Amino acid sequence: MLREPHQILQDVFGYPEFRGNQEAVIHHVMQGRDALVLMPTGGGKSLCYQIPALAMDGLTVVISPLIALMQNQVETLNELGITAAAYNSGTTPEHRAQIHQDLKEKRLKLLYLAPERFSAPGFIEFLKTLHINLFAIDEAHCISQWGHDFRPEYLKLNKLHDLFPHIPRLALTATADQQTEKDIIDRLNLGYGTVFRASFDRPNIQYRITAKQNGVRQLVDFIQSEHPNDSGIIYCMSRKKTESIAEKLKEKGFDALPYHAGLSPELREKHQQAFIKSEKVIMVATIAFGMGIDKPDVRFVAHLDLPKNLEAYYQETGRAGRDGLPATAWLAFGTQDIFKVRNLMNLNQPQDQLQAERHKFNALLSYCEALDCRRIHLLSYFGEQSEACGNCDNCLSPPETEDTTEAAQQALSVIYRTGQLFGVTHLIEVLLGNETDKIKEFDHDKLAVFGVGKDKSRQQWQALFRQLVSKDFVAQDTDGYGGLSLNENCRSLLRGEEKFFSRKQPYLKQSGGKDRKQVQFKSDADQSLFENLRALRGRLAKAADIPPYIIFHDKTLLELVFQRPQNLQQLSRIPGIGKNKQEKYGEVFLELLTNEG
Known part of the structure; x- marks a missing residue:
């Protein structure tokens, strides 16, 4: 068993160095201490508990709000040769029995659980029989009634402090203002823990706002001109609208699918898998879609309706460009959109909650109407100072x-x-x-x-x-x-x-598109090689029935293009290629690189 975090990072995950405060968080929890980690989407939160899970004896339990998130992470870990399983309402009785057996025989390193599991008869008692080294509470903002995605079942997690007093707890989230952060600490009893804050800045995302005149036409123009062959997410407020927009995009030749709570579980799962496993599917969804979907190659997120607050907007737009490559966050809104959200807020709300939501929504509107750098406004909301980014619509085309x-x-x-x-x-x-x-x-x-x-x-x-x-x-x-x-x-x-x-x-026209940062290839041959590598990855993924990005991220493929490794030793230096992936895919990718070299 590997014990040294740096060695695990390189050998298992294929990365030479930690990013930001990942290493500090890892050493902190390995010393048995609690922590709250505030880190942007795509910032590498999962490594903060996955590496300790591999470095320490015993089992790491990860609490996650969505089945899709669990399945996604378990697939990724299994592909890396790490033993992990998910236990939720979708787990069959046969699979549950197998998981119980694997836990008893200490074959699993990570167990993903839905928060509802803690109320199941006898489950806590069963957990107490296991050698647990860490509780990781993902999407921790769900515990806060002031957060944008409150989940009542998360409140049950306040028992962990008393039930397992000697086991460290690591709470992680990509979105929390000061009130939500305080709520997480109080409700999870993390007062004696440490708060690790990373920058919320996502410099690869270009933020753009446009006045809504004909929302559908503007959306189609945006996708056709900037992302005709890319995977993206479009957020709408109503179920009916998601289906209508998906249909109109199909008529324009796009592979678009709707996603909302009114669809059958089977159809939702089918559409979600199509989105995850394709490099071109556009998902038109209500806000119920996307949390924890670890799809790194979403190139754009568009909003045809206003979110309720900046936290929701930040989290939803953060699903674009998780791989660090250029992406776009595009939003169209008009007067009626403002009225819709405000009228919904007025329905059956306690006065203190209503005032808090109004304040947060007004902050979103201030961001939308801003005449200077949008990133400055966005980061300021999360208590972070910033200079003009040069990569939002207001910076690229300063308004008079x-x-x-x-x-x-x-x-x-x-x-x-x-x-x-x-x-x-x-x-x-x-x-x-x-x-x-x-x-x-x-x-x-x-x-x-x-x-x-x-x-x-x-x-x-x-x-x-x-x-x-x-x-x-x-x-x-x-x-x-x-x-x-x-x-x-x-x-x-x-x-x-x-x-x-x-x-x-x-502003009625699109702004910023021609200035959007894009991957720069040195030659047509480089671009052709990149497309051939993607095609190879797609064939391998289809044969294994897994998402292409689980094999390699686009960022890894770009490094293969730019560095052109010719043997396994050179291949091992490419970020994102650990030992397990090198053994499984190294030869076939080297063959393509050699033939086109």
């Missing part, structure tokens, strides 16, 4: 701003003078001075504000109303008619006590 205080006052005035009863479309018609039947019916052509906004386009007024809503100056009635009304905090703007700035030209 103008003082639109007078126009904002006109917009607020038209809401008030029409009785705070009408929606955006009608209000804009009044401002533009269009004599529609509805305007004549209510004598709105007689108002002083009729036609005062002719100097601006319909799109400019739409953008301005959206910003007024984003800044919470304006609310929408929930009586089914969608009329806008004024909030108390608009008074200072109406009085001229504060200024209102907007983009000079609301």
Whole structure:
């Protein structure tokens, strides 16, 4: 049994060095101490418990919220020659019996469990019979009611401290603001542990926001122009919309599949496996999809509806580019999207929870409407300072701003003078001075504000109303008619006590695509070799019925292209190729490299 973490990292996982504070976390838990690890998606959290599991005697128990996450990690570990198993509601009685036997005979190094297992009769007693060296609690933000993905069953994990007082607990998450972090520590009783914080920055992701005009058309244009042959995830709020968008993408020639809780478990599993095992499938999903899916080659994440907060947005966009290669986070939103989320928040919420959610949603809107670097806003939310990134839409195409205080006052005035009863479309018609039947019916052509906004386009007024809503100056009635009304905090703007700035030209076109960082090949021959290596990997994966990335990540294939190893010794120096993979796949990849050398 290997005992030295560096040796395990190199021989088993094929990496020469630890990243960030991985090594510090590993040594900390191997000394029997508790910890909370805050590390971005793709930052290597799993190695923080997988390497101690191999370095120490006994069993590491990993608590995970999703079956898909467990299956994914177990497949990856088994491919590396590591004995691991998943125990959840999808485990057959025969497989459960085999797992019990393997545990009794100490054949497993890692056991993945759903949190519900801890309530099963006799299960805790069974765990107490095993030689457990570590509890790893993955997606630890699920324990917080302030987090974006609260799971009540995670609350049961507070018992671990009392039931197994001498076994270290390692809580890990990629998303936690200060309140969520405090909640994790308190609920899991990690007060005497250490908090390890890595940077939340994902420099390979280009963040882009666009004003929604025709969301589907804009989405199709984005994919066709930038990611025509890539795997991606598209998030929508409703089940119906996921199916509609998937169908429209299919009509455009894309391999797109829907995913939501209304589909049968069998169909969800089928679609998920198709996504994981393909390099081109696009998943159109509700937020129920994606947590813990360790698919490294997702090249884009798109949002056609707003998330509830920046934590959810960060986690969802973080599913792009886990391999560190260039990826895009694209979001289109409009005024109605803001109203949808705010109206949902108002349903059956305790007041303190409602206030917290409103605050978090307003932070998301501030990020969306930002006129400077988006990464600065995003990282600031998680308590991290940053300089302008040079790789978001605002950095690549800095927006020109103008003082639109007078126009904002006109917009607020038209809401008030029409009785705070009408929606955006009608209000804009009044401002533009269009004599529609509805305007004549209510004598709105007689108002002083009729036609005062002719100097601006319909799109400019739409953008301005959206910003007024984003800044919470304006609310929408929930009586089914969608009329806008004024909030108390608009008074200072109406009085001229504060200024209102907007983009000079609301951005309607895609921005940043031509400037998106891409992998640079030195020659056409290099690119051809990369595609041939991907094809070989795909054939091997299909034969083994595993995802291609479990064999090698794209990043490993790129290193094969750039370094062109000619023998097993040279191959062993390529990051991501440990001894087990070298033995299984080394010769066949070397043959291709030699033939094309």
